[in-house]
Every structure is written in C-alpha cells, then in structure tokens.
Amino acid sequence: MPDRDTARARTPEPADDDKTIDDLLEASAGKKMTAGPTPDAAAPQSYRPPSVRYYEADEIKSRTFNAEKLQHIVDEIKIIEDGIKNIIAARTTKIIEEEVPVEKKRAVRTVGLDKLLVRLGLKQQEYEDYTDYEIVKKEIPRDPDDVLITEFRVMIENYLGSLQGLNEGLRDTVYEVDGIVKNLTEVSDTFTDQIHGDRRAYRSQVAHSRELEAQVEEIVPLHESMSPLHDRYAEVEKQRDHLEMALRESQGMELKYKTNIDMGVKYQAALKSYRALINDFKERGDIHVNMVDKFAQGASHMKIAVDNVSQICSGVARVTQSMVMIVESIDDGNRVLGRYASLVGDQISASPQWEMEYNALKEAEEVYKKNDNLRLEQIQENRKEIEKLLKISE
Amino acid sequence: MDPSLLNDISRRIRKLDTRRLTGRISRYVHLSAAADESLRRPDLDGGRVMDQLEACCWELFGEIPLLIKSVTEIREQMVDLHHEENGKKIAPPEIGEASRRCFDGLKRHGMELLAHLADEIGIVQETLRQGEKVRRIVSDHTDPMKRSATLLDILLERFAHRPTVAYRVGGESPDVRQLEYAVEGMENWEAAADSEDDGSAESLRVATLSPYGRVIQSMWEELEQRGRKIAHADAELKEGWRLLHRLSAKGYSHKIRQKAEKLSFQHEARRRAFRKFIRESRAAAPDRRRAG
Structure with missing residues (x-):
C-alpha cells in the first residue's frame, strides 16, 4: 500500500480526485480499508469519473476524527456505571x-x-x-449485570423518602421533648415554691417551739419543787403535761417540715439532672433533624447527577453507534470507489460485463451521493451532541 | 382517777393496729418497683401493675389519716392520766414515791411513743405524696422519650452504616459539591459527638432515668424502714401500756419497775436521735435563711 501511495503521489493527474480520496483515507485513519489500486494514467478515455467532488473538504470542520477521546469518556462512564451497579447489587436481593x-x-x-x-x-x-x-x-x-442503572435513582428516592419520613417523625418527637423540658421546668419551679413555703413554715414552727420551751423551762422546776400534797399540785401537773405535749407536737412538726424540705430538695435535684439530660437529647435530635434535611437536599442533587450520568451513558452510546455507522458507510463508499478504480485500472474494455459493472457502480454512486447529505447532517448533529455531553459532564 | 378513762384508753390502744399500714407500705414498695421495671421494659404488662399501684395508693392515703386521728385521740386522753393507786391503801411514802415516778416514766414513755408514731406516719404520708407526684411525671414522659430514643437509634444506625457517604461521586457540578459538603459536615459532627458519649441511644434511655431511679430507690428503702419503726413503736406502746395498766390496777412492784426501766432504756435511743435532729436542723436553718 505505501508503494501505491507514493506511486500515486508521483502521478499528477487526476490529482483532485486522488486528493479527495487521500483526505478520506486520512480521515478514517486506523480503520482497515480495502485500498483501491492506483488509477493508471492510461485510463480509457471512453469513461471518465465525474469531476464533482464528493464533498467539500472544508465543510467538515473536524478534519481528523479522533475516537480516542470519546472512547475515554465511554470508558470512564462504564467504570462509574459498573460501580453503581455493584452497589445496587450488593444492597438489594432478588426474590x-x-x-x-x-x-x-x-x-x-x-x-x-x-x-x-x-x-x-x-x-x-x-x-x-x-x-x-x-x-x-x-x-x-443479585448479579451486577442484572441491575439497571435507573434503579439507582429509584433507590435514592426510596432512601430519601424513608429518611425524610423518619426525619419528620424525629422532628415531631423533638417538639414533644421540648414540651417535656418546659414541663419539667415548671415542675422544678413548683418544687422551689414548695420548698420555700416549707422553709418559712419550719422557721415559724421553730419560733413557736422556742416559746413553748421557755414556758416548759419555767414550769418544770416549779412542778418538781412542789409537794404532791399541795392543793395546786394537780393543776400544775396538768399544766406541765399539756405544755410538754404541745412542745413535743411542735417539735414533731419541725421534724416533719424539715424532712419534707430535704425530700423536696432531693427530688428537685434529681429532676434537674433529668431535665438536663432530656434537654441534651432534644438538642442532639434538633441537630440531627437539620443534618438530615441538608443531606436530603444534597442527595436529591445527587439524584440529578445520576440522571445526567445515565443520560450521558445513553447519549454516548447513540453517538458512538451513529459514528460507527458513518464510518461503515464511508467504508462502503471507499469500497465502491476502489472497485471502480480497480476496474478502471485494469483497463477493461467496453464489454457487457463492464457495462453491467459500470451501471452497478453508477447506481451505488447515486446512493452514496444521496446519503452524502444525510451523513453530513448526522456528523454535524453528532458534533453538537458530543459538545453537549461534554458540557454536562463538566 | 376515772377507771373508765383507763379502760377507754386500753380499748383504744388495743384497737390501734398498724399492721395493715405496714403491710400496705410493703405492697406499695413492691408494686412501685414493678411499675418502674415495666417502664423500662415494654414487654411487661405495665397497665395492670399501674392499676394495682393506684389502688394501693388510694388505700394508703385513706388509711393514714384515720390512724393519725386515733393516735391523736389516745394522746389527748392519756395526757390527763394521773397517778393514783386504784382502790389501794396509800402505801408507805417511799413506795408511793417510787410508784409515782414509775407511773410518770411510763406515761411519758407512752406519750412520746404516740408522738413518734404520729410523726412517722405523717412522714410516710408526705413521702408517698411526693414520690407519687414525681413518679407520675416521669411515667408521663416515658412514652415520648422512648419514641425519640427509638428514632434516634435508627438514625444513628443509618449514619453508622453510611451507605452513601463512602462514595465520592467526584463531579464538578455545584449540586454534587453541595452534597459532598453536607456529607462531610455530618461526618465531622458525628466524629466530634462520638467523643462526648458512646453515641448509643440505649444508654441515653437508661441515663435519663437513673438520677430519678436513685432517688426513688432511697425513698423505697426509707419507706420500708419507717414501716418497721412504726411496727416496733406500736409493739412497745402496747407493752408500756400493759405495764401502766398493771401498775394502776394492781399496784407497784419491783418487777414492774424493772420492766419499765428496760422499756425506757430501749426508748432512750429514739429520744436522743429526735433531740439531735431538732438541734442540728435548727443549727442549719439560720444558714439557709441567709442563703435562701
């Protein structure tokens, strides 16, 4: 083949067509081609190939089509896709x-x-x-290959849904717990009031006891010093007994108030530490609720990102497919030209076979020309699509 | 002395029965413990225990004022008892004097015991009242606390698994960035919060109840203790009264004096404890006034 290329370069005519063919050959670099043999200078004059070029070279903006970049993207996306499929397969089961x-x-x-x-x-x-x-x-x-990429979106949606439901529940209970904290504060205040009330009562009881103690202190020596035979002995004895009973009662009240106060203080302390714990719990719940909200927001963005990924995947597949088709049709066209060129080169004189071949070639040429415009459009469309996809993946 | 007064007091003291009260106190403590246990463990039948507890409380709160009333009435009658030897000749002065001292001692003993009984029963009433109040508060709160703890459990479990955090999507778009930022924030917070506590809601559930639990525990022990004190006081009271009755009816004897002294000796510890409590409370009170 290199020989023929160099041979072709030496021959000056038909230069334009050769150039076109060269362009075409260069443009589909790396693709195996049935190369046409060099058209011989001594071509029969009865038929000349049409002078119209198959397409204007400058209409194709991307001269060299380098499939490697696209392949690279496809490879990366394939990796992501496989990774996601593995995640889903690992987390779900088939029944x-x-x-x-x-x-x-x-x-x-x-x-x-x-x-x-x-x-x-x-x-x-x-x-x-x-x-x-x-x-x-x-x-x-499950097998990762069984997994459809759209499942990931559904998974995220379900997860988000349940998480949000959970979050709502947590929000409600945080609200309830807040109510509890407020209630406990009220209870604590009630305890404080009660304790203060008891303390006041205790102090006044002590004062009362002290008065009685003073009275008892007066009467006891008197009673002790009296003789039982004294006519007022019974009276004094009765007085003493009653005073002592009253004193003991008063002191009993002191005991009760004081015990009450101690008990109230203990309970209040316990309730306070209980309330502190609940408050702490409520705050933690609050933070979690907020965090989950943010997470849900972020995760819904991720959903969009995954959607984009699947779009890219399918977009790339489409583009690749149409490129492959274009290249294949170019291949066909090359084969047609090659065949024609070989026929011309073999200097086959006019004969019915030649006529048949020639007509067949002409038909193929027509078809090829008709598809030309379509192909051009397709190529331009693909260009646009690739640009769009590259923009999305940024 | 009016013999009917003596008989009247005898009758009242005989009728005074604290066993029902102490029995109910024990039952209350037992039911209260069961109720608390059912709060912690949802599988136990809490409703039935609660009903029984309520009923027990009602009975107690009904019983106590009646007892206190009886005790007070006996006291009011006893205070007017005077030493007289019923139907006996006036003995020689020394015996008379000894008899009188013995009588006075026994009377004082009886009065103090009655006062002690009234105090203890009153304190039991207050303890029950306050305890019930707090228990009701805590049991009202338990349901929402349990719910919250369960939800927090689930959330913490999810964060522990972190199915979505481990995967960095690795994109440039602002949405993906925001997600990564949110996830990072969660990781940081969890790391910080973990160091404060073990992060398990189970321990939180237990922790919220434990200070209350300690106080309640000591309350039960106290109630049982006071129940025992009441039972002892009741027995001693009856014994003392028997002696007093015998002294008044049959007269003074050496044996009576010995027994009376023994009783008094037993009672002395109580007397001392009481006086000490009064003294120390009064000493503490002025500080409270300054602080409170």
Whole structure:
C-alpha cells in the first residue's frame, strides 16, 4: 500500500480526485480499508469519473476524527456505571420462587371391596408417603449485570423518602421533648415554691417551739419543787403535761417540715439532672433533624447527577453507534470507489460485463451521493451532541 | 382517777393496729418497683401493675389519716392520766414515791411513743405524696422519650452504616459539591459527638432515668424502714401500756419497775436521735435563711 501511495503521489493527474480520496483515507485513519489500486494514467478515455467532488473538504470542520477521546469518556462512564451497579447489587436481593420437594402423607386409594370395608370402618385406612412440590420464595443475591442503572435513582428516592419520613417523625418527637423540658421546668419551679413555703413554715414552727420551751423551762422546776400534797399540785401537773405535749407536737412538726424540705430538695435535684439530660437529647435530635434535611437536599442533587450520568451513558452510546455507522458507510463508499478504480485500472474494455459493472457502480454512486447529505447532517448533529455531553459532564 | 378513762384508753390502744399500714407500705414498695421495671421494659404488662399501684395508693392515703386521728385521740386522753393507786391503801411514802415516778416514766414513755408514731406516719404520708407526684411525671414522659430514643437509634444506625457517604461521586457540578459538603459536615459532627458519649441511644434511655431511679430507690428503702419503726413503736406502746395498766390496777412492784426501766432504756435511743435532729436542723436553718 505505501508503494501505491507514493506511486500515486508521483502521478499528477487526476490529482483532485486522488486528493479527495487521500483526505478520506486520512480521515478514517486506523480503520482497515480495502485500498483501491492506483488509477493508471492510461485510463480509457471512453469513461471518465465525474469531476464533482464528493464533498467539500472544508465543510467538515473536524478534519481528523479522533475516537480516542470519546472512547475515554465511554470508558470512564462504564467504570462509574459498573460501580453503581455493584452497589445496587450488593444492597438489594432478588426474590425467586423455587419448587421444593416436601414429603407428605396421603391416604391410599382403595377400590371395590376394600373401599367399602374402609368406609364401614372394618378395615383401617392406610397412608402412603409421597413427594409434593411446594413453591417457596427465596432471596438470592443479585448479579451486577442484572441491575439497571435507573434503579439507582429509584433507590435514592426510596432512601430519601424513608429518611425524610423518619426525619419528620424525629422532628415531631423533638417538639414533644421540648414540651417535656418546659414541663419539667415548671415542675422544678413548683418544687422551689414548695420548698420555700416549707422553709418559712419550719422557721415559724421553730419560733413557736422556742416559746413553748421557755414556758416548759419555767414550769418544770416549779412542778418538781412542789409537794404532791399541795392543793395546786394537780393543776400544775396538768399544766406541765399539756405544755410538754404541745412542745413535743411542735417539735414533731419541725421534724416533719424539715424532712419534707430535704425530700423536696432531693427530688428537685434529681429532676434537674433529668431535665438536663432530656434537654441534651432534644438538642442532639434538633441537630440531627437539620443534618438530615441538608443531606436530603444534597442527595436529591445527587439524584440529578445520576440522571445526567445515565443520560450521558445513553447519549454516548447513540453517538458512538451513529459514528460507527458513518464510518461503515464511508467504508462502503471507499469500497465502491476502489472497485471502480480497480476496474478502471485494469483497463477493461467496453464489454457487457463492464457495462453491467459500470451501471452497478453508477447506481451505488447515486446512493452514496444521496446519503452524502444525510451523513453530513448526522456528523454535524453528532458534533453538537458530543459538545453537549461534554458540557454536562463538566 | 376515772377507771373508765383507763379502760377507754386500753380499748383504744388495743384497737390501734398498724399492721395493715405496714403491710400496705410493703405492697406499695413492691408494686412501685414493678411499675418502674415495666417502664423500662415494654414487654411487661405495665397497665395492670399501674392499676394495682393506684389502688394501693388510694388505700394508703385513706388509711393514714384515720390512724393519725386515733393516735391523736389516745394522746389527748392519756395526757390527763394521773397517778393514783386504784382502790389501794396509800402505801408507805417511799413506795408511793417510787410508784409515782414509775407511773410518770411510763406515761411519758407512752406519750412520746404516740408522738413518734404520729410523726412517722405523717412522714410516710408526705413521702408517698411526693414520690407519687414525681413518679407520675416521669411515667408521663416515658412514652415520648422512648419514641425519640427509638428514632434516634435508627438514625444513628443509618449514619453508622453510611451507605452513601463512602462514595465520592467526584463531579464538578455545584449540586454534587453541595452534597459532598453536607456529607462531610455530618461526618465531622458525628466524629466530634462520638467523643462526648458512646453515641448509643440505649444508654441515653437508661441515663435519663437513673438520677430519678436513685432517688426513688432511697425513698423505697426509707419507706420500708419507717414501716418497721412504726411496727416496733406500736409493739412497745402496747407493752408500756400493759405495764401502766398493771401498775394502776394492781399496784407497784419491783418487777414492774424493772420492766419499765428496760422499756425506757430501749426508748432512750429514739429520744436522743429526735433531740439531735431538732438541734442540728435548727443549727442549719439560720444558714439557709441567709442563703435562701
């Protein structure tokens, strides 16, 4: 082939067509081609190939089509896709139904006399074992290849949905817990009021006791010093007894108030630390609610990103497909030209075969020219698509 | 001395029965413990225990004022008891004097025991009242706390698994950036919060109840203790009264004096504790006034 190329370079004419063919050959670099043989200078004059070029070279903006970049993108996307499929496969299971053999017993079928006897109860019904098949649902792990990329979006949606539901529930309970904290504050205040009230009562009781103590202190020596035979002895004794009882009662009240105060203080302390813990819990719940909200926002963006990924995947597939088709049609065109050139080169004189070949070639040429415009459009469309996709993936 | 007064007091003291009260106190403590346990463990039948507890409380709160009333009435009658030897000749002065001292001692003993009984029963009433109040508060809060703890459990579990965090999508778009930022923030917060506590809601659930639990625990022990004190006081009271009755009816004897002294000796510890409490509370009170 290189020889022929150099040979072609030496021949000056038909230069334009050769140039076109060269361009075409260069443009599809790396693709195996059936190269046409060099058109011989001594071509028969009866037929000349049309002078119209197949297309204007400057209409194709991208001169060299380098498929490597596109391939690179495709490869990367494939990696992401595989990764995502693996995630989904790892996290979901497939439920299949299996037939499982189960041993069962059934009554043996009896006929005629035996049947009658069994019916009457004179003969015992026999049972036999048989194998029945039951349909059982089984969960099995999934193959990454079974996974569709759109499942990922659905997974995220479900996850987000449940997370948001959870978050709403948590928000409600945080609100309730906040109510509890407020209630506990009220209770604590009530305790404080009660304790203060008890303290005031205690102090006034102590004062009362002290008065009684003073009185008792007066009367006891008097009573002790009196003789039982004194006519007022009974009176004094009674007075002393009553005073002592009153004093003991008053001191008993002191005891009760003081015990109450101590108990109230203990409970209040416990409730305060309880309230602190609940408050802490509420704050943590608050933070979680906010975090989950943010996460949900971010995750919904991720959903969009994944959507874009799947778009890119399918877009790339489309573009690649049409490029391949274009290249293939170019291939066909090259083959047509090559065939024509070979026929011309072989200097086949006018003959019915030649006429047939020539007509066939002409037809192919027509078809090729018709597809020309289509191809051009397609190429331009693909260009635009690639640009769009590259923009999305940025 | 009016013999009917003596008999009247005898009758009242005989009728005074604290066993029902102490029995109910024990039952209350037992039911209260069961109710608390059912708060912690949802599988136990909490409703039934609560009903029984409510009923027990009602009975107690009904019983106590009646007891206190009886005790007070006995006291008011006893205070007017005077030493007289019923239907006996006036003995020689020394015996008379000893008899009188013995009588006074026994009377004082009885009065103090009655006062002690009234105090203890009153304190039991207050303890029950306050305890019930707090228990109701905590049991009202338990349901929402449990719900919150469960939800937090689930959330923490999800964060622990972090299915989406481990995967960096690695894009340039602002949306993806925002997601990564949010996830990063969560990771940082969790790392910081983990160092404060073990992060498990189970321990939080237990922790919220534990200070309350300690206080309640000591309250139960106290209630049981006071129940025992009441039972002892009741027995001693009856014993003392028997002696007093015998002294008044049959007269003074050496044996009576011995027994009376023994009783008094037993009671002395109580007397001392009481006086000490009064003294120390009064000493503490002025500080409170300055602080409170």
